[in-house]
Amino acid sequence: MNPETQETTGHGDISVGVAGAGASGDGSASATRITPGNALRPEDIALEVRTGLARPTEDVAEYALRLGDDALILAQRLGHWISRAPELEEDVALGNIALDQLGHARSFLSYAGGAWDKSEDDLAYFRREHEFRSAHLFEQPNGDFAVTIARQFVVSYYQFELYRRLTESTDATIAAIAAKAVKEVDYHRDHSAQWVLRLAGGTDESRRRMINGFKLIWPYVGELFVDDALTTRLAEAGAAVEPSSLKADFDRLTGEVLKEAGLEVPDVPAAPGGGRRGQHSEHLGYILAEMQVLAREHPGASW
Amino acid sequence: MSPHGNPEEPASAAAEIKHEAPKASPAPAPEDHHGGNVWPLWEVFVRSSRGLSHVHAGSLHAPDAAMALRNARDLYTRRNEGVSIWVVPADAIASSDPDAKGAFFESPQGKDYRHATYYTKSEGVKHL
Numbered sequence: 001m002n003p004e005t006q007e008t009t010g011h012g013d014i015s016v017g018v019a020g021a022g023a024s025g026d027g028s029a030s031a032t033r034i035t036p037g038n039a040l041r042p043e044d045i046a047l048e049v050r051t052g053l054a055r056p057t058e059d060v061a062e063y064a065l066r067l068g069d070d071a072l073i074l075a076q077r078l079g080h081w082i083s084r085a086p087e088l089e090e091d092v093a094l095g096n097i098a099l100d101q102l103g104h105a106r107s108f109l110s111y112a113g114g115a116w117d118k119s120e121d122d123l124a125y126f127r128r129e130h131e132f133r134s135a136h137l138f139e140q141p142n143g144d145f146a147v148t149i150a151r152q153f154v155v156s157y158y159q160f161e162l163y164r165r166l167t168e169s170t171d172a173t174i175a176a177i178a179a180k181a182v183k184e185v186d187y188h189r190d191h192s193a194q195w196v197l198r199l200a201g202g203t204d205e206s207r208r209r210m211i212n213g214f215k216l217i218w219p220y221v222g223e224l225f226v227d228d229a230l231t232t233r234l235a236e237a238g239a240a241v242e243p244s245s246l247k248a249d250f251d252r253l254t255g256e257v258l259k260e261a262g263l264e265v266p267d268v269p270a271a272p273g274g275g276r277r278g279q280h281s282e283h284l285g286y287i288l289a290e291m292q293v294l295a296r297e298h299p300g301a302s303w
Numbered sequence: 304m305s306p307h308g309n310p311e312e313p314a315s316a317a318a319e320i321k322h323e324a325p326k327a328s329p330a331p332a333p334e335d336h337h338g339g340n341v342w343p344l345w346e347v348f349v350r351s352s353r354g355l356s357h358v359h360a361g362s363l364h365a366p367d368a369a370m371a372l373r374n375a376r377d378l379y380t381r382r383n384e385g386v387s388i389w390v391v392p393a394d395a396i397a398s399s400d401p402d403a404k405g406a407f408f409e410s411p412q413g414k415d416y417r418h419a420t421y422y423t424k425s426e427g428v429k430h431l
Contacts (some may be wrong), residue, residue, distance in 0.1 A: 033351045037383040084313050087342065089374040097378050187376075194370060 040180045042106035042120065044272070045173060049114035054173045061115030062133075063240050064174065065123070066276060068108030069134035072124060074155060075102040076291050077142055082271075085147055091287070093191060097152070100184040107177040125295035129285050130278040136271055137220035139283045143213065145204070149195040150213030155186035157254050158224050161246040169237035193257045200261035211263065219268040225271030242267055344393035345371040347378070349385035357389050365390075 048054040056064060078098035085091040108121040137155065142148045163185055166178035199210040225247045227235075234240035258265060274280070295301075312331040342364040348357035365371035371390040382390065399407055411417065 034382040034384055087364060088367060089378060092381075093374065096381060125344040191373060194373065198366070198370070 007060060013064045020025075027061040040107070040176050042103060042110050044108040045107050045177070046120065048173070054111065055114050056111055056117055056171065056173070057239075058236075059230060060171050060174065062230055062240055063234055064108040064112035066133040066135075066283040068105045068112060068123070069132050070138045070155075070159075071101040071108065072105035073134045073138040073287060075099070075105055075131070076287050077138070078148075078152075080142055081148065090145075094148070097188050097191065100181075100188070104177065104181045104184075107180070111173050111177070113153045119279035121295065129280055129288055132278065132280065132284060132288070133276055134280075134284075135220070136215070136273055136281055137224060139275075139281060139287060140217060140220060141158045141283060143216065144209055144210035146199050146213035147216055148213075149192055149199065150210070150217040152188065153196055153257070154217055154221055154224075155252070156185050156192050158246065159185045159251050160189050161222055161253075162241070162243075165241045165246070165263075168238075169240065171240075174239060196257055196263075197261050200231075202264050211266075214263065215268060218268050220273075222270035223275060226273065226276075228276065252288040317421070342366050345375070345390045346396060347371075347375040347395050348389040349375075349379055350387040351384060353388045357387065362393060400412070 045054070075098045078094050078101065081094040082091055082098075085094055104122050105124070110125045113119055113123050136150065140147075140151055142151075160182060163178040167175050167182060169178065171173040193228035196210065199206045201207070225243045227242045227244050231240055231242050233272070235242045235245075309393050343366075344362055345365055345368075347360045349360040350357045360375075363371065363378055365372045365374045368390060372388060375388045375390050383385070
């Protein structure tokens with residue numbers, strides 16, 4: 001193991017320090033044990049890319065960019081809820097989901113950057129609006145809590161079906177990222193489904209807002225399941241799946257929750273989309289301005 | 304307009320939800336100081352991966368047991384602390400009176416005959 005590997009693969013002494021303090025009965029230690037656990041981290045992927053162990057093809061990199069941008073833009077949107085959610089507990093729940101998404105984004109972007117000798121930060125902070133490949137759903141405004149839950153419900157059921165299949169990808173890194181992400185997204189499905197049921201079955205006002213949330217979000221569902229030349233090439237190679245192949249399971253599983261909630265799939269026309277080609281709505285520019293301003297004001301800064 | 308705003312809802316809309324949600328609660332929720340309902344309190348117990356007992360980790364608010372479990376997962380196991388969670392309505396726990404400390408807990412003090420201190424260790428018994 002070379003020195004660079006050792007430096008970046010260790011978890012530091014988080015585990016030893018806290019577990020040790022707990023075992024010795026230190027009154028200030030947590031009642032429960034804290035460990036970082038073992039899982040694939042974005043740093044591990046960045047290291048593999050840097051040392052040449054993993055290098056995506058141009059097509060796979062472009063695909064990873066799409067998935068990474070979806071997660072990154074959603075993480076930025078969800079992060080806005082911190083300190084603003086209806087309850088402190090929900091603040092943390094949405095913050096956790098945002099951080100999960102940020103982790104997926106970092107993994108996908110770290111890997112994608114390997115094709116162009118760019119870091120995750122290069123891709124997140126120094127691309128312009130038309131260079132982002134996220135679908136329009138992810139940049140939709142948070143709205144009220146019900147709109148955010150509607151967006152999260154669609155996103156998590158879509159991502160679960162996608163990542164579940166990508167664990168079988170012939171690209172080992174994509175498969176590994178998906179295997180880590182699918183468990184987290186499974187919880188996101190549960191979180192949003194619980195809230196859909198409660199908002200729809202709560203009061204007249206909460207139900208009205210849930211219906212309104214789905215009405216605002218549903219036009220952006222269609223874009224998620226559109227195939228194009230890239231996904232067709234990757235699906236033939238076994239590295240990815242055609243987005244259209246996820247639609248039946250997505251419809252069935254979301255339909256079950258909506259039925260239990262007594263809600264209809266909104267009858268609304270589809271938005272034009274175009275995010276995968278870099279054509280975005282007016283919202284993305286604001287998101288990028290807020291997300292990128294610090295890195296662009298102080299290029300190369302670290303903290 | 305705020306870039307985060309929902310074009311069809313006023314900016315203050317999210318803050319109003321908490322006054323509506325508690326109606327899903329099984330028990331009538333107490334009122335907060337604004338006169339609105341608040342979610343009931345739950346106590347959280349987490350069992351770590353070492354296979355020990357559940358230990359009290361803290362408390363939280365949730366509208367019902369299913370959401371309390373999920374909130375507990377988000378609040379108390381986000382650093383890999385556990386493999387099992389219990390949530391208990393805080394008002395279901397009966398606790399001893401802190402003012403009765405003398406009557407309740409000082410009696411056993413000095414009664415060392417309740418400990419195994421008077422027994423002599425048998426010779427030749429290992430690991431005792």
